[in-house]
Amino acid sequence: AQSVTQLGSHVSVSEGALVLLRCNYSSSVPPYLFWYVQYPNQGLQLLLKYTSAATLVKGINGFEAEFKKSETSFHLTKPSAHMSDAAEYFCAVTTYNQGGKLIFGQGTELSVKP
């Protein structure tokens, strides 16, 4: 079975500061990993995904994440936070034999201070 742990339910940064949202996964077979963003009263939108190609993945809105197998991590980063980045972020995992079934972490709410 797969699982995801997101460290920190709330993260607050200043505008222009580095954003780092942490995600660790557990999987007995090679994982596919995703980061989704949810704005208030909206559905989930894909930021980026890792599907066994390059370990450094670039996504939309300047976000990127690095797959580190040795650390079972897939942390999300952005060099400079913008006010519009305030949202909830979800890390998710699936595997080739799960038919796309995503297992989500508990989410991290990102606040951006002016």
Place this chain on the structure above:
Amino acid sequence: DAGVIQSPRHEVTEMGQEVTLRCKPISGHNSLFWYRQTMMRGLELLIYFNNNVPIDDSGMPEDRFSAKMPNASFSTLKIQPSEPRDSAVYFCASFAGMNTEAFFGQGTRLTVV
């Protein structure tokens, strides 16, 4: 494509009533998922279908919950009878295959009073 379409967006009902949530997946996607989101439990997978067939319904909380996918373009999630603890946002997502992504609808916010 208009994306995954869910209806209604908001539903308020009285305890004991039947509630039906609807989802139209993206055309050509062969997998469909129903998730429930609450503050306490986060995003939980309730059930998923592949080629209209239920594959895994282990997340359905009780027999009061049922889901159907009569064809590739429509799915329903029914709660009968509804209870206040069913209050949540219910999301539908569709998926075309590995190396792609799951697309989510806007969700249905259900309030049972």
